[in-house]
Amino acid sequence: MLFGDIETALAAVTSTRSRLAKVDVLAALLHELEPGEIEPAVGFLTAAPRQGRLGVGWRTLATRGGSHAPVPTLTVGEVDETFSRLVEVGGPGSATVRTALLDDLAARATESEWQLLIRIMTGELRTGALEGVLVDALARAADRDGAAVRRAAMLSGDLGETAALALTGSIDELAAVGLVVGRGVQPMLASTAATVSEALDAAGRASVEYKLDGARVQVHRHGDEVRVYTRTLADVTHRVPEIVEVARSLPVDDVILDGETLSLDDDGAPRPFQDTMARFGAETAREIALRPWFFDILHVDGRDLIDEPLAARIDELDRVAGEYRIPALVTDDPVAAETFAQAALHAGHEGVMVKGLDAAYSAGRRGKSWLKVKPVHTFELVVLGVERGSGRRAEWLSNLHLGARDPDGSFGEPGGFVMVGKTFKGLTDQLLRWQTAHFAERATGEVPGGIRVVPDTVVEIAIDGVQRSVRYPGGVALRFARVKGYRSDKSAAEADTIETLRAMLPGGGVGSSVDEPENPLDERTTP
Template structure:
């Protein structure tokens, strides 16, 4: 199939706010693919090609000099093969080889196709083709049960392979996708609550109240001495965290899938700032700052899948599997006990607590009300849409951030887009000011008189005292006393908080 057919489908999806119309357009495209085109095409649709990051940035793409063809000739497989060559280019001469490969691809693409491919490479294809919409389209195209498609995607962590199985697999193959040690699973996600008492009331029964660390999410798979460590986005970082691998090899359980967090501790055993953990987490350098893992859930233990078991049973298995590496927590339905434990967590230097329904299964890849995070201040993960130049001491530095919340349904704009909800320059250290002054021009889309407007891909954690109604912003809500807690390089823009979650605070 020509790549232009994929571009046409994404344009159709971006042009409508109707979820049904989006599903119809994507299903029509999926039905017309050959079996070997499904995985790369799905990767293009969600701007996550199967090759992963290929080491090509915005500046490299912008500096290309090659022209474009007038009529479509590129196929899906042509682009997939070109990205594969780019992904493996390394060593002496690799820079020139990458540039030559990019210029060759550019010269074979139309203007529209190259714009599309560039955004796929950079991971910022804003069409409204969110994974949930695409999952529905896969089910529609294959005539498959939507719940079976969603579960297969959750358990495999691979949307493209799920689509291939649904469209071209043998009867029953979709339903046969199960947990597999060594294959990462989409993590369960949490909503927010204002207090431990409120969280207990929402859960509606006994709950596990656990420390909420200001660390990095990890998923660890162990099969004997073979240990693999994955991030929340399912990237394999085993080679970066040898201390976590060694710690897991010393645990009692021999074959297991663990869900947890990691952070670094200072000399007194107190948690270091999140930025210290992420600096170590994303580095391949030998550690002067060591990471320690804590585990709060287990999905498989020694031949037994636990995904659908109640949390209470999973915690019993977790105790047997990890011993002292379990996240500190209590099980209670007493709000006073939950609040005391929350105060203990804060006193120990942690963010707050997680409150989880003890009778609930593990909902891979989903955000519901059975897991609730409680922090002493409200924090939201928002996306930087633009940055204003500073004045006075900050003259010459990019300072005031334009903050956007995710609008997945297009209630206040384009589906899958972002809605501006406020600005802030508070909480920015000199180090962060220097960093963002260097960073944001690299992802610049255009400039106005006062601001640099950027691609919506940088996630920043913002603390607020609440929200207020606003006629200035299209979402009808503005942040109150917003301040920067830190950037979140471990999160994608698609994981940012939604405008709906901010608007819910208005009712409070």
Template sequence: MLLDDLVATTTAVTATRSRLAKVDALADLLRRLEPDDVAHAVGFLIGRPRQGRVGVGYRSIGAITGDPAAEPTLTVADLDAFLDRLATTTGAGSDAVRSRDLTGLMAQATAGEQDFIARVLLGEVRTGALEGVLTDAIAAASGHPVALVRRAAMLSGDLGGTARLALTADEDALAAVGLVVGRPVLPMLAATAATPTDALSTTGTASVEYKLDGARIQVHRSGDDVRVFTRSLAEVTDRLPDVVAAVRALPVHDVILDGETLALDEAGAPRPFQQTMSRFGTMTDSATARETVLTPWFFDALHVDGRDLLDEPLAVRLAELERIAPALRVPGTVTDDAATAERVSAEALAAGQEGVVVKGIDSLYAAGRRGSSWIKVKPVHTYDLVVLACEWGSGRRQGWLSNLHLGALDPDGEFGEPGGYVMVGKTFKGLTDELLRWQTERFPQIETRRTAHTVYVEPVTVVEIAIDGVQSSTRYPGGVALRFARVKRYREDKRPEDADTIGTLRSLLRA
């Protein structure tokens, strides 16, 4: 299939607010794909190609010059093969080779394809084709029940592979997809609440557990074979030998555990999040990574010695976890008392952790889904940043300026002109309809330039942003990226020179 067909579908999906219309457009695309293209196309649609991130950033994209192709010739397979080449091009001289290959691909792409390829490379595909909508489209295109498709996707952790199976096989093949030790499943997700009391009022009797300031891991063991996966299902076994050793020592033969891992200091408090993440990156041979010891902590057991526990209540799963790994359990307590929940939260924060997760004691493990059974409660940090640009919205936000590009003040000109601004992230979360309308009216009045999807503005608008923290990043020039940023309010009372500095944000890496 031509890549242009995929781009046309994403444009159609973006242009409608109707979920049914999105499903219909995506189902039509899926029916027309060759079987070998299905998984690749799904990965592009949800912004997760099978190769993962391939190390292309804004500077690489911005350095490309030349006119786009007049007619489409690239195929879905061409883009997948190109990502393979980027992912495997390493070593001396690789930057020049990657740049040459990227320029060559873009020269073959139309304007619409260039924009789509750039968003795939930067991890910024937002077509409204979220997993739920695409799962419905897979069911519609294949004629199989949506519940069957959804469960297969959850248990396989692979929406693209599920799509190919659904479109090429019968219902029995989909039904045969089950929990397999060694194959990661999509992790269960948590909703949010302002206080532990609020969370407990939703869940009822719950396990109130520390929300560790670590990295989510899913660990599979069969005999002596242990495999470790991230929350995005990437395998990192070879980078976490201490986690492997800890799980290998448990008194089980087969097990699947859900938890977090983090680096601790001499007093047992968590080290900065980025020290933990240093073990997950490609530079695990660095001095920091070599010296960082990670401790695993688990809060759920999905399988123990031949027994699947996904459909057992949390109370049963916790009992099994306590039996096999009592020393590695995340701290917490089961309660229906709000004062007790608040006390556990205070203890977690005093220990340097992020907060708590309140989990209904009768809840099942809903792989890949976010619901009211698990609710996280964390304190919020707010910072004043400057709007550098704004992207046009999609779906229900079609026609409104939505996704904000956020910059921190660079007073010393470390990354440009003194007193300028350096980009540290994006967000479209927290924007009310009133704020969307205001942005759409205001930002064209201070526009400096625009592309098909983005309006760049004078850096004069201050916005208060809530974040859970920052992390080191090679994507943005300032070296940091915001974690879970959301809009609190615009600060018309503040001047852009009053914004928080890049130094302030970078200091959070050491906090």
């Protein structure tokens, strides 16, 4: 298949807000792929090449000018081969080789194909071709049951691999995809409730559990072999030896556990989230130790548990996890649940999770059977740009441009992000130094006073509320936004949506807008 066919399909997807139309276009494209082209093509459609990070930045790609091919001749296989060679290059002279590879790719691509390749290589591809749409398109192209395709993608953790199996394998082979100890599973996600009582009304009799301000971990053990994955299924086993040690101490041979990890101070209280993430990202053990708390179990000693109700999973979890079980209370009494929630807050945690006892483990899905209740409004947003600081911050990138997900393109580009405010509040010197280096490598262009960046960095923002505004397309702006910390454990696809923020407006986001200041103090006028 020509790479130009990918470009044509993405243009058609971008031009419509109709989910059915997107599915039609993508299904037709997937149906025409050769077996060896399936995984690369899925990577191109999602701006997630199967090779992973290619190690090339926007500034390097932007300088690859010169002449381009007059007509499309570049194939999917040729692009995939070039990407593979880019990640294999290393050692002395590697920069020269990488430059030659990019120059050759640019020359063989048409001008519009090259612009698309830049967006794929930098991760800045906003087409509305989200994984959910691709799964539906894949089911249609392969003439397979959508639920079976979706389940296989969730349990394998790899959409490209699932696509290849659905399009070239049998129905039985697709149905046989299941839990494999040692292979990451897309985690179940939670929705939000305003109060514990509201959450109990929705969930019924439930397990009310401490909501920790830590990092999600999925722990797999097969004999003495242990693997630890983040919520994005990155393997961080080598970074968390203390969690590996805990896993090996448990009374099982094979197990998959879902949980959270954070670091504690000398008094046993949780350290700030930034401390946990700094330790979580370290290559070797440091003075700050991580402790796991497990809140679910997906498999134990040959028995898959994801389709069993939470009540049954809890019985096994209590037996297996022991002292590493997260504090929890099974109840349907709002008073008892609220008292438990207050105890969680008093212990320094974020709030509670309320989980219906009858619910199965819905891998990769966000539903109403898991509900988080936190008294402070916090949201995970995506950084769209960063302005340079002033005064003593002049040497750093400081003021963040924040965006919420717009999956349906209701307020902008389908599959993109809608800007909802700016903030420089809550940034320590350590974070300023980190984000200056980080975003310099993620630059894709310029904004007034700063740079536009690849929208793949998630930051947790605390706010006092939202207000109506005509400043932004979504009609909503953040009030008193401040940074709690960067969430390297989360992907942009997990960021909160514009509709979630609009739901906080009086009347649920309907009514006239007023043009309010996006921040009560502009950094450039602050001493």
